Amino acid sequence: MVGIDPQSEGLERARNHGVATTDDGIDGFQCMSVYPEVRIVFDATSAYAHKKHDEVLQRDGKRVVDLTPAAIGPFTVPAVNMTHHGGATNVNMVTCGGQATIPMVAAVSQVARVPYAEIVASVSSRSAGPGTRANIDEFTRTTARAIEVVGGAEKGKAIIILNPAEPPMMMRDTVFTLSEGADED
Known part of the structure; x- marks a missing residue:
């Protein structure tokens, strides 16, 4: 190590x-x-x-x-x-938020066109080390690009929230896709 x-x-x-x-x-x-x-x-x-x-x-x-x-x-x-x-x-390996959310975007893009996908990763401040804190901009750019390249969205966006709550929260992610063409049934 x-x-x-x-x-x-x-x-x-x-x-x-x-x-x-x-x-x-x-x-x-x-x-x-x-x-x-x-x-x-x-x-x-x-x-x-x-x-x-x-x-x-x-x-x-x-x-x-x-x-x-x-x-x-x-x-x-x-x-x-x-x-x-x-x-x-x-x-x-993209980012923790990307690993948790891109499979959902990819699943939607398998059955519908996805002009836009957005993820919000909420993580405990305590779990965000100096590397994460120093790379917030890179986190959002890399995750957004992977939403497009791997997830299949035409446009991706990523947001990270560092939550200082005590006791520390578990990581929570939200996935939003704007999709077209899927049968709702």
Whole structure:
């Protein structure tokens, strides 16, 4: 497990479970004895950092699962298009809101034309880490584009709401589609 904060609870938890860790980012990762054995890397940093990470990891022959809104690789929403990108060396998992809602948009677009689809993702402020907070604009742009590319809407829109409620709320998503041509029966 790789991080950049020596005081990270996640890195400490991983160390306590015997997982090799570094708090020196991608540079520290490359110096780890396990680095040559790693074949797949899950990058949950930020859209900005992912661009650098992908260059390094691609050069070293690693497959990358992008958990940021960087969207370097093809959008992948397993419930909709899991088998479409098996050969890709970088796949983008869109966003949490996209994973939760795009399958609904895709289902509607299978039976009707969808000129417009909109999703609203409401998440607990506590669950939104620094990467999410730093990437709000990227979240909305990436999710909106994936609503179009994967979901099949002609125009997509995404809204994220960070809810500070205590106790923290569970993530809630709303999907709205403007559809034409489906038989209502």
